[in-house]
Amino acid sequence: MASTSNIERLDNVRRKTEKGFDGHTRREEKHYKCDECSKQFSHLGNLKGHMRTHTGEKPYKCAECNSQFSYLGHLKTHMRTHTGERPYKCDECSRQFSQIGSLKTHMRTHTGERPYKCKECSRQFSDLSALKRHIRTHTGDKPYRCEACSRQFRQPGALKTHIRAHTGEKPYRCEGCSRQFSQLSDLKTHMRTHTGEKPYGCEECSRQFSQLGALKTHIRTHTGETPFKCEECGRQFSDRSNLRRHRQTHKLASASGSLEKCSSFHSKIDNDIGGFREPIAVFVKDKVSGLLSLPPDLTFQCAEPPPQVVPEEHSLTRRRPEAATYHQRCSAGHAAVCSPRPAAPARPGPPCLPDPAPNVQTLDGVTRRPETGFDVRPRREEKGYRCEECSKEFSYPCHLKRHIRAHTGEKPYRCEECSRQFSQLDDLKTHMRTHTGEKPYRCGECGRQFRHLDSLKKHMRTHTGDKPYMCEKCSRQFSELGDLKRHVRIHTGEKPYRCGECSRQFSRLDDLKKHIRTHTGEKPYRCGECGRQFRHLDSLKKHMRTHTGDKPYMCEKCSRQFSELGDLKRHVRIHTGEKPYRCGECSRQFSRLDDLKKHIWTHTGEKPYRCEACSKQFSRLSHLKIHMRTHTGEKPYRCEECSKQFSRLSHLKTHMRAHTGEKPYRCEECSKQFSELGYLKKHVRTHTGEKPYMCEECSRQFSELGNLKRHLRTHTRKKVLPVRKVMKAV
Template sequence: METISAMDLLDKGKPFHCHICDRDFSQKGNLQMHLRTHTGEKPYRCSICERDFSQKVNLQMHLRIHTGEKPFRCDMCSKDFSRKGDLKIHLRTHTGEKPYHCKMCNKDFSQHSSLVLHIRSHTGEKPYNCIICAKDFSRKGDLNKHMRIHKGDKPFPCEICGKAFYQNSVLLQHLKKHYKEKRFKCDVCNKGFSQKSSLLIHAQKHSAPKQFLCDMCGQEFSKDKDLLNHMMTHTGERLFYCKNCNKSFSRYGNLKRHRCTQADKKPFHCDMCSKSFFLKRTLVHHIRTHTGEKPFKCSVCEKCFSQNGTLVMHMRIHTGERPYCCEICNKGFCRNGELLIHIRTHTGEKPYRCETCEMTFSQNAHLLAHVRTHTGEKPFVCKLCNKKFSRNANLLKHARTHSEDSTAQQESTISE
């Protein structure tokens, strides 16, 4: 057997060998620290929060969280950091340096961790796995947030009402309910605003002279563009076209919203069901379907709602308020959509057309019900006898036959 001298080991440069993963080290101390990655040993404990660390240097850096010590200062903006590495990364915000390059799309990044996360958008890799439901995540932070759902952990409490949330973003949305008090009321329509400037802008709609008249229904408008938009409800004209699918719209705002639905990127993701949304507020509303949160309570009957808009409409049941008034017959409505449908009884407008037989309707719901006469679809099912119907009204009418039969049977039993 060939003998190896101590000098031979020194000549190799890394004489200290890990027997678990065959990695070599130049110093015995480095090997000892490395072995802790296998054993899980963490001999250094924080005396303040009792968190454990495998290396003394990591404990020292951690202690700065408690002491507030930040010994590394940026010479350009005087911002302080607790770690030298954090300062190095920060300096790139001044220099614009992005040393980490994606070979797939040539995008550059200032941090290596950002590049690693970006590459997963190409590979689809999701290395972080939930041990309870087997759901995968591309970021460890996303997995940690998701795990709170299973643990019931809600580390973000509201300091005002004490309610707790599993994500800070959900807490921030909740806080808006407390801070967004609508103190500024419109004297004309009683609509509320959180800022006085918003109320002043809104008040101009009431005070502005309405010099643009609709020849078909007599409705007046203060701006010519509002009249043009209104006229399209009579003519059915749709001037705004989507370049991708040629779908047309009578209002530019509707086209803009439609474009969002065609965008590939939905940046706001639900951690509970992986559904994605174009708007952050839509995600916040969606999350309440999982949490059951209904932060908006009716002060009269204490019924709760997940959205403030739904509460506002509900309150009109108690107040009898009908802010949307028909200028032709003065009939009032709780919702603007109900007023628009009603106006069609005066104008005779029927903007919804059946593509099969070209029959027209004043309401989209009526068109959908009519289309079922062509498709044969019957989505309304009786829970007692499984009979199917194309309209909900027909189902309700049918359900009465069961209650009538039940009443007749009871009367027959009594008479016997």
């Protein structure tokens, strides 16, 4: 390394200029103050430059591109983009930069310094911009939005790549076959088809693959992982293509289940035997065995009227016109329709429709008709793998392995952010959205986005008003099944959730979880603005309004707005006069519970707030805070007219009347006005003759305390000197 880098030289110059001739650090006084934001400066030039941030003035203009700047230094830095000048050079690698900040950031690649630390996961970065990008993985912030489809991204590079899906731009071309791609990674993957490179190897069987996705799919054959789940029947698959093929079985089953007429059960597949199309039957799935069988109570009606002879158009034969359509029987009333056509002898064939009698036998997964011996084989894999715990059967060993985790409790999939574990990969992917903030499911009505499809379905009921779940006790309806179950406990009194610490019981699991945090002290909800943490999500939402200034609750009487519903309810009592909280001692009523609690302390004498300096106690926290200023000397309230400071807001308000001349307190006897309530009380005694201050020596009474103090000197013969508080210099 060089003896002295550019940054070290600059720092040495800065340190020398900040020190005086005696070697001590020099602190320049700041005499110049900004009238807009009260920021102070030591030089008038700095204040003038700062004022341009308020006025928007940009007096320095670039002669090349007409860009304007508020500081001359910014213009000089900008000019280097035209001249190509790079005066700052790295002593390590000789790389040059146009700005000193860029050089400092670059030097960290040599020193390894990473001064920017993430508060969430303690990861460190050498660049502030890199830290900001990383923080978005925790906050879920996606500031870059696609104007075409409104999709959002965390980084501008990802947005640029996405935009090519709309523009069709493919800037990356393969030199081997001239094929083009929109992403560089896709081109690199494609190049392996020419080179034959297979960089991804399986550790179990040493098989190699050219793509990482192909390797991941292959590994599932070893692990038994089946991340792709059918939403209809819950069956899982290791490959997405297998899931797509499986979904077709549901489409065919739903189509066949709606057919109840004779003419709808003929197969479209020609049977080589007999030269006519083989008809099919309707099957139902047994929920216990999983096999397909004929419904015993199914009755069919022939779609055609009962003519004596089957017309020519009714024939289903294509390859052999002379072959007759064969129906063994539809029902007892349509024997003529189901008889062979006279033009050609009928050949025996399978029945197209079943008898209503439940004469179906299942043997080794094969459904047979006893009278014909015709086998109806369901299109379903054999289930040769049985769980030893619950005897459930599976078609594939990987499915059995996944199922066994329900018994063993194994959770092989771990979240890298919070270390939470899951038994299925799909559950992990869904959970990751809580960290990334991804919400792929969008409501078409209001544009709101959700992490889970079920959440979107539930949300849609807020638009449709659908409430499919009804309470049998009170007929109240709910849009979600969980809400109904919780509601039923109101009638039954059931509280199935018990706290292990204090044995308190709850009717809702969420209430128990919130309660447990009072024992553990856990506060999982963090404010992104100030870092403050909360036990409940509702508390965080309320707190966020202190930053955003949002006040969604409005009083209908006076239009005053509030950030919390409780504040609005308490405010409404001002209009209604409601005072629901009554003191048990004196029957005094209050509109707020806090006011009642404070009032009760006047009866009990309780003073729970103690001053640590002098041990004086107070019944209210606000009184303690005001008292503490007598020890600290703090006077946070300043008069804007004369800069005099006060420890209490009430004292400042009283003082302000000396400037405004306001005298809000009027004597009812003589209409004389006063600026302070104490002055009015003293004056009223001149009318009433009240003398509340008595001398203990001679029982003489006075209307003012000052007069009593002066009188006491006649007894003590001592002059009372004013007490001066001497504050120790800090």
